[in-house]
Structures are given as C-alpha cells and as structure tokens.
Amino acid sequence: MKKLIILLLATVFALQSCEKKTSKQNKEPVSNNETWEIKQDNFTYTVEILDSLQFYAEQKNVKHKPEPLKKITDFTSAQKMLKGVVEFWDGDEDGESHGLRRILFRNGNTFNNKYNEEFFVAYYPTEDIILFEGGHSLDVSFTLTNGKQTQETGNPEYIVTSPNNQYRLNGFYEGQDCVSYFIQKNVNGQFENAIPLSETFSKNNRKSICQIKEAFWTNDHTLFLKEVFVFDSNNELKPIYYKISITEAEPKPSQSAVFQSKNISDFVPEDYVIYKENGLEEIKGDLNKDGLEDIVLIIKATDKSKVIKHETRGELDQNRRGIIVLFNKGNHYQLALKNYDCFTSENEDGGVYYAPDLNIEIKNGNLLINYLHGRYGYWSYAFRHQNNDFELIGYDASHNRGPMVESDISINFLTKKLIKNENINENAQDESEVVFKQTKQNIRLKEFTRLSEITDFDQLKISELYIVE
Template identity: 50%
Template sequence: MKKIFIFLTVAFALQSCKNEKQKSTESKNTENQKTQPSKTSVNQSSQSIEGKKNPNDFIPEGYVINKYGGGISAEGWDEIKGDLNKDGLEDVVLIIKGTDKNKIIQDEDRGALDRNRRGIIVLLNKGNYYELASKNYNCFSSENEDGGAYFAPELNVSIEKGSLHINYGHGRYGNWGYTFRYQNGDMELIGYDSYSSNGPVPQYEVSINFLTKKKLTKDNLNKNDDGDNYEVKYKDTWETIKLNKLMKLSEIKDFDELELN
C-alpha cells in the first residue's frame, strides 16, 4: 500500500511539472504575438512611403518647374490638372526644366538663351498623397530653340477627357499631337494626329489610333490651289499599321525625333 502511495505522488508531481511547462510556452507565444507587428501593417506602411504629400517633392535635383506664358500657336501653362484614371480626383502633370548653367548660350540677336531640356512628371492623386504614374526628365527640347526663318514648334500640354495630350503648334505650317492614356502602370501612347498646311491652305491630315491599329490619311487634292474660288477636297486613305506594343511616355527619348507618319 505504501509503494502505491509513493508511485501516485511521483506521478502527480511529474504531471504538474508538465502542465507548468505548457503554460510557460503558451505565455511566451502570447507575448511574441503581441510584440510582433502583423504583415498587413508592414505592407501598408511600405505602400504609404511610395507616395508624397506635395507634387513638388517629385522634382529631381537639378530641375525646376517650367511655367510657360504661351506663344504664337500654343497656350501657356501654370498648373496642369485633370482626372487621368477616372476616380474623380484631380491628377497633376509637372513640366520640369534642367538648370545646368552650361546650357545657357548667348545668341547674337536674341541674347541669353536657356537651352536646358524639359521633362514631364505625371502624378496620380490618391486623396492624401500623390503617386508617380510616369516620368521622363529630358524628352522635350527647350522653349528657346532656333526655328531658322520661322519660329520653332511650340509645346502645349493638357488633360482632356481622361487623356494626356502633348501637342506642338507650328503656326502657318500646322500642328501635331500625341494622346496618352494611363494604363499598365504608365502613360501609353494611344493616338496621334497631325495637320499640315501651307499658310491658309491645308496640305494633309493624319490620324492614327494605336489601339485599333488604324491610320487615316486625308490628302488635299487641291493643295496647290489658292485662288478666290479655292475649295478643299480631301482624299481619304485607310491603312492598318504594324504594332507589337504601345509606346510608353517614360521610354520616349526625344519628341523632336519621334516620327509616326
């Protein structure tokens, strides 16, 4: 009987030690769960770091905002705003310009000319911060280029109907423009339109839809006439263009060298 009592006492003691170890382990696990941050909060924190409160915070070192007062065939700009992703918020487009003093030249007739190139930054409004949609720091020539016997083409940038429009006006010689849409994480080129003229006489028009891969050329058959009874007479030609992928704004090196006709 005495042996049985001793055996039960030892068994009870061993079970008590085991229970204490389990409680200790559970307590440590609970403390670890309290002190370790959740993956969700970490992810949310990293996403918020990608945004910036002020659009000007996206301007890189060595650049400033380029405000344009307008010219002969292009409107000026101060702030370029509009909804680019159909969320009801005003997104922002910044035109920037380099500040390299070595790019300032002395022209015999026009004096000091700042030939620093210009670029573009497209920002999406996320409510309490802005997110980068696309950037290209040097894709535009300066506003002080040499146009020869005529003035150089003038840049105009705007947001209309959810699309970004980059247009060039060249007075009596016509105009041309590029239409970009925000998709696939960048601003993609979806359209191109040009109008060529010789003074008041239209020469031809070109319109390209890169989504449908269709190109329309309108050739004025009376382009060489300019009499009192002058009449525009267009001949329309439709073509299907070859296109592997849409061009991205961030990948265009120089709009002056971009030929789509």
C-alpha cells in the same frame, strides 16, 4: 692636391647626374596624345588617339579572346531551323532567290516585306538574329525574339564583346562605304544600345568612325580601335588608332524623386524647377478614372552651362524640359510617371521657321502632348495610362499652308486604323478650293510606345511604329 679636388668634383657631378636620372625615372609619364571627352545620356567616354606602338603594345597583353559567334550560312539548314518564324519568297528562275517575305517574331509581332529585296546571309542561333543583304549591299537584320531591327540589332559580324560580357561593340553597313558603329550594354542578359559611337563622333566634329579593322577590350570599360578608312594629305589611306574609356555615371540623388508626398514640390528633382510659361506650370485632370484631379508638371533643368549667348537672340536658356505625372490619392500625391528631359528647350532654333510651341492637356482621360506650329499646322500625341505607364494610343497631325490644310493624318493605335486626307488641288488659293482625297488603311502596331521611355520627342518617328497591312 689638384688631383684630389678634380676627383671630388667628378664624384659630385656623378651623384647629381644619378639623382636627376632617378628623378626622371620615378616621375609619372605624361601622355601628349590628343584626347577629348564626349557625354551621351548616362555615359561619359574619353577618346584618345594613339600611335601604332601604343596600340599593339596594349593588344599584345590582351588575355580576353572572344569566341566567334556561331552562325548558319547554309540557307536550307537555316530555313528548316526557322520554319514557322521566317518565310521566304519563292526562288527566281534558278531557284536560288532567298528573299525575305515575312517574319512571325517570337513575341507575337509580325513583319511583312512587300518586295523581294533583302536576301538571306546568315542566322546566328545564340543571338537569335537573322541577317540579310539589302540594296547597295546594306545590312538588314532582325532579332527574332523581340522584333528589334538593324539599328538596334546590328550585324553580328561586327560584335566584339568585353571580357565580362558587360559591353560590346556592334555595327551595321549602311550601304554608303561606311559602317555605323555603336556600343551596347548588357542589361539583365539583353544587350541594349548605349552609345551611338559613329553618331556622337560626327556630332562633336571629330574624325568619323567608318571602317574599323581591329578592335579589342582590355577590360569592361576600355576599348581599342584601329580605323583604316582615313586619308592623309596625299590622299592615301592610313590607319588611326583610338582608345575609348567608358564611365557610366552614378544615378544622381536628384534623379530619385519621392514616390508619394502631400507637397507637389517634393517631386521636382534637385537641379530642376517647375516650368511656368505658356500655362504649362500645372495641368489638372483625371488620368486614372478615379474621379480625382491628377496633376501634370513640366519641369526644366537649371544647368548654367546650357545658358548661351546667341549673336542675334541674346541670352538663351537651352536646358531641356521634362514631364512628371502625379496621381491624386486624396490626402497625398503618388508618382505615376517621370521623364526628365524628353522635350527640347523653349529656346530651340527653328531654322528658317520658328520653333513649335509645346502644349499639354488632359482630355477624356488621356494625356495629350501637342506641338503647335501656327500657320504651318500642328501634331499631337495621345497617351493613356495602362500597363503601369502612359502608352501612345493615338497620333494626329495637320500640315498647313496658311489657313489651308494641305494634308492631315489621324492614327488610332487601339483600333489599328489610319485615315489620311490630302489636298489634290495644287492651284487652291483658299480653304473653299481645297479638294481632299481620303485614304483609309489598317495597320499593325509593332509595340506600344511608352512615355517614360521616349528620350526625345524630336526623334520620335511615328511611321516606324506601325506596319500598313
């Protein structure tokens, strides 16, 4: 009898053990890896830190093996292929200097290089990209088709394309140990910058991306990276492995404003309001020379997560602002332009100085976007309606010290003229003692800047829009 009871108990325990084991096997594995999420424009990407076993297990199953890009490294061959497009400086004493002198881009624009400091490395015919090496071995590259330069073109040696050619990793060496990496998206056959990978890693206070030694895509939205320029507590190099999962946000219904309506409020997207401070709520004037008063609206997002509590300034609404231009058609309005977040919040932090005030006006048929900085001066952008957009035709700025103007600049992108005045009397105490030296220059415009395409006025660098001849 005792033997029978012992046998029954053993059977019960065995069955329970099997149930537990089966339950564990059927349970979905939970990752304990460190992860974080980054949002960049219309993209959200999740970054997960892996161990080496996870990384190489994924790599082992990759079927997509992108072919290396064809490149021409022989200077004589490349020079013949690019005759009439790329000009080089004459050789040095040994006749071996292959420095860049001038590029006549295929779209009609020109790049002139005053100094013999960038030297030929390779030409990539399928991408129509030419690569040079600059000082400190930094990468300098150009897309010969459209004139795009290094920060958008990258170094083709860093390109790793996703299986269906939807995205690709790219980068360029900055000459300071690290490579700046970014992810490009295929838009109608042309790759455009979508995610500044190195930049957003740094902004989010995460480990920097500096030297990627291995990279592969498992699908069009999942990228794996092996970073080696990382030091441990013993100051020794060690690898770190990343998995990056990209999600592209669907356009919100609120982003599809109506094309025409009798009511101005119909053009304001959902989750936005008309900004009604400092006289910016409604700007009127004729922008298309038809004799009717058009309307410019400044709008502001209403995302509650962007309202913060500042330790000294109290509650601050840091939602960005945008602009909408409506053409008056007599019995209704028509949408002429929209850019929902090109302006910072009115509550931005000016650092040591107060932040400049945004001011919008219509003058002589042009749309003026002004930044007023009180005793420190101002800067102003002039846009004209042309080519189905509002294009930047002028720029004016004044840098002041109290009532005194230290320097001012006026650029006309239509006449291609630049005039600059600089005070050369360092001891001037008031306006009457200021002595100006005037400089006049001819410029060549790379291409017109469109208001609809400006992502952030704070990042718009005027000096990069033209070349002094």
